[in-house]
Amino acid sequence: MIDRRLVTNFDWTLIGLVSAICLMGILNVYSASAAYKMGGAPYYIKQLNWMAFGLLLSLVVASVDYHILEDFSYWFYGFLILLLVAVLLVGKRSLGATRWLNLGFFTIQPSELMKIVIVVTFARFFNNFHTVGGLTVKDMLFPLGLLAIPALLIMKQPDLGTATLVVLIAASMAFYVGFRWSTIVTFALVTVPFFWFTWAVYMKPYQKNRVLDFINPERSRLGSGYHIIQSKIAVGSGGFWGKGYVKGTQAQLRFLPEQHTDFAFSVFAEEWGFFGTLILLVLYLCLVLWGLNIARRCNDRFGGLLAVGVTAMLFWHTAINIGMVIGLFPVVGVPLPFFSYGGTSMITSMVGVGILQSISMRRFMF
């Protein structure tokens, strides 16, 4: 039943890169959580379990022909929209936002799944949509609608970080398909006044404050501003060679908030220095470029679109997380794929890797 070529074409580069980042992540989680005394399994053991489970899951996903996704894409999409609406109606509230849906025996976060589903949906749409000379504004109306519904629902939760990611992923895919210049200019002309209008007319002073805090975290007094300053001190004080493993004073003294999740990178940067961050960044860059390579090698349009989408997801997560930790981007709760502690992020990323693997393995089929 299983084609022998599937095995010979197994993408070891992909798995190798992912595993390398994961292992560095687990070492780092160990260090970052060393300052915590806690009952139950230590974080790094849990993270190891997530990694093992994630790899297994990616193999399962890889063993399935990704073309099945095309058949089900709109169903997934519709189902996810229903889940997102359900979250707003009956979701579990935690930390000021409603993101989780309690299904009795476990809870899920539909906005997380939406990242994958938007990739599949856009792949399906653009697969059947052929343009000459790039997408026009009119071509974009339907996909924009497809994107707006989940993006607005996620923003309502509110989860600005995930909403932004969903938009960026979709935009990357559209960019891959190609825009006409006129389309880009039109979007720019429409968006700028739109934001200006919302800002000037629609928003209340406290909302403006939130947005300003978001754009410039050091402005906000207690929350993100404190995090950013501490994180920058951690990263900066690492220097070229770093302070040494489990020796980061910032992290070990517990100055860093959420140091094993969203700020895992700053612990790493403090302990391994520029040298370490360079290696890690190169690994991520290789992973992303390899993802694009998979897209390039793929002989069918759907697979290519899918690969670009998944790669965009991994890329934007990485870029936004690191950019945030070093004070380039606003603070949003975006984890670093395979590196931050946490099951949800690991699962989503590994499903993505599974899809990439599936595409890579089947390149001979065309």
Next chain:
Amino acid sequence: MIKGQRYVREVAQPRQRTIPLAIVVTVLFFLLLLRLWYLQIIKVDDYRAMSENNRLRFLPVAASRGALMDRNGTVMVNNRPSFSLSIIPQEVKDVEGMLDTLASLLKLDRAELQERWEKSKGRARYYPVVIAININRDQVEIVEENKLRLPGIEVSVKPVREYAFQNSAAHLLGYIGEVSDKELDLPAYGDYNPGDYIGKNGIEKAWEHELHGSDGGRQLEVDSRGRVLRVLSESSPTVGNSLVLTVDSRLQRTAEQAFGAQAGAAVVMNVTNGEVLAFVSSPTFDPSLFAGRIPADVWKGYLEDKRHPLENKALSGQYPPGSTFKMLTALAGLEAGVVNENTSVYCDGAYEMGGSKFRCWSRSGHGSVNLRKSLKESCDVYYYQLGEKLGVDRIAAMAERFMLGKELGIGLQNEKRGLIPTSAWKLKRFGKKWFPGETLPVAIGQGYVLMTPIQLASMVATVANEGTIYRPHLVKKVVDPDGKTIKEFSPEVLGTTGISPASFKKVKQGLFAVVNDPGGTGANARLWDVKVAGKTGTSQVVKLGEDRKKAVAYQYKDHGLFVAFAPFDKPEIAVAVVVEHGGGGGAVAAPIAGKILRSYFDLQKPPAPKPKPAEESQDDAQAEAPAGKQDHQVQQGAASD
């Protein structure tokens, strides 16, 4: 499985488009790397220094809470500064020793310092922990003088609540207190920090997010000795919005004084828009105590007082409405055509049904009774018979038209629903059928029937305006710190009863007789210059058989009730008064209602003739716009009437 033709799909252009994507990605990664280079190579010395020798410190600056004003703009609750002492954990090596030092230096209670310190465990080490509040200026000076001996100790100024009328309206206004760890976990308090004060009750709680404002703070870089090197960032606090309430603080105090030492509740409502003019729960308590540490004896006193001063009786007190309910039974009878104003019933002091004897409150009986007389003298037998003819469900249907048996949504926590029994309700609640004999007590507002004082006021207001049910509300508008109105609340109609004006007229005539006709039970609420209509009620707390008239323990005495509206011809306000365990409604509740009405109408009048002409014009405007401080004088005359 998968259709073959898909595999032959033209792949076309985008394949080579991975190249620009790869370029974009590489450039972005390069930018990240550049930034890392900047932080880790170029700026390394700065950050090393910060990380090794220096600490960041955060100094919160508390926001000022918005004020609460009455309808005339008289401030009821405002702020005054209060000093508190904080400790910044990461800067104090030996916290226990420091607490000892502070205790002896400032003569503070060591155990209390300890307790507050313990409570902070597990919080971020940079965040100041408040270990003493309300310290005086002398203590502040001592701290400042010994600054060098006390590294990591900060004095901060926090606004605390000041109550212009002390205990007045405490249940309505509520109080503030330190946010608890549990509350901090709630999404509603996501932006709050440990040590913040939040509304814990009443208006303070319900309008927390308007009133609170947002805290500011300064991020400081300090050296290892706690000396400030520079300010990294700063934000100033924003003052919370203020609320203009619908209550009139003068009327509120008159009503409270009228209760004296008696327990109970009173609600005064504008009949034409649902604005609550007074919201009394007696006895009251001192809200300022809740912001700090309540002295043990005071707290014990509150808990042991049989009159339950901490309970908000106007909102959460559920009482059998007693005879005040008869106006609904009468309306049900009229609307169903079971009685008209001429129907007459003979009362010989009791009514027999199904082998049981139901007594009228008057042993000797009322003789021949028609509708007007039944209300005026509150004849029970008349309503027993009417109730029997109607059945419980038709009475309940009438009560439901008045939206009784559910919350009216006044906008405070813990509003109770009361209870309007139906046969279906009993079956569901007890699994038993309704007995016709149970309808008779319901017809006179006893049995299972329960109403809150707000509902009583709403009921009589709805009768007064002949059928419009307004949502009772407490807040007129929200104003920002500059006094500009942000939100204004207009009356909200919850529904209409759909009862014919003719039926209302007949019942209102009866209510007029209660107060004004000779022999009426509500004579104590009569005013010489304004026509008042009302209804008395006396509700049994327990049945004590024949000799219940004898001296019984406080908690078994009857509740006295009185509901009223005035002026009769063009109703403006509705009043509901419940005196817990006070005895007959005509004797205890009607006089209180009378004093409230007196005060209300006196406040409407221009002031006594003596003042200068300038003042006259000012007070003419009073009904519309906020008046000045002169109002206090007007009120004095009213209260002594």
